[in-house]
Amino acid sequence: MKAVTVTRSGGPEVLRVTEVPDPQPGPGEVRVRVYAAGVQPVDLAIREGFRPPGLTVEPPFVLGNEFAGVVDRVGPDSGGWRAGDEVLGFRLLDSHAELVTVDAAQLVAKPAGMPWEQAGSLSASGQTAHTALTLLGVGPGDTVLVHGASGGVGTVAVQLARARGATVVGTASERNHAYLRELGAVPVAYGEGLVERVRVAAPQGVTAAFDAAGRGALEASVELVADRDRIGTVVDFEGAGRLGVRLLRTQRTAARLTELVRLWEAGGLRLEIAEALPMERAGEAHRLVGTGHVRGKVVLTM
Structure with missing residues (x-):
């Protein structure tokens, strides 16, 4: 073959x-x-x-x-x-x-x-996103920040969080903002000034954050989410250890x-x-x- x-x-x-x-x-x-x-x-x-x-x-x-x-x-x-x-x-x-x-x-x-x-x-x-939201305890009433929301993992994470009753703010380049709105997320551009843009997009506050992008996402997350046990990453191993947030590993099963x-x-x-x-x-x-x-x-x- x-x-x-x-x-x-x-x-x-x-x-x-x-x-x-x-x-x-x-x-x-x-x-x-x-x-x-x-x-x-x-x-x-x-x-x-x-x-x-x-x-x-x-x-x-x-x-x-x-x-x-x-x-x-x-x-x-x-x-x-x-x-x-x-x-x-x-x-x-x-x-x-x-x-x-x-x-x-x-x-x-x-x-x-x-x-x-x-x-x-x-x-x-799909299973990476599902595992992450489960471990972070995402559910009704949460406001979740998804970094890299238009990528493969982020696309599924946005939709799963919405299905669980959460409000979603998603980071992406501006060309993908209309796409994120279609998925049910409030889009924000990543890069300098991200924390301020998220606070404007979610004046009620952010209760959990999932990083599928890297690029400084965790540093912004710890400014926005009070409970570091509800911040997780699947990409930034060094940052997770340095900032005391969760390094999430996929748990793949046929049931999931x-x-x-x-x-x-x-x-x-x-x-x-x-x-x-x-x-x-x-x-x-x-x-x-x-x-x-x-x-x-x-x-x-x-």
């Missing part, structure tokens, strides 16, 4: 589409023919040499931690999945490929009406992903695809994500 392979640590130029052996499902596993797979900021970091806790891998290896496709082979005790089932799911690596094997417990059924590009983009960003899929089916979750590129253009996809200005997600199609 073909796969997007990291040949060495470095920039997007180290990515190559190579031929690698077809994976075979073991006990409790399912093999999926991938139709679409999202590109995450963590994919860029791993390509550059970062390793999340528990990951010890050296080049060459295949990137990608979310996907959607069709089951084409099952191992023993594979949880009732059958060849031909349309699914979306997650695993730590190996999803930017024509085939991926995955624990059967990390798959959920894809709704028939969900476009492949959206299905392939949901798991990582199922909840997101059901919200999409009910019309309560909009998934924005900035670009859908063939796997041969993986380097371009990484460059787009690396700008930090993508609205929604970039996905690779196989």
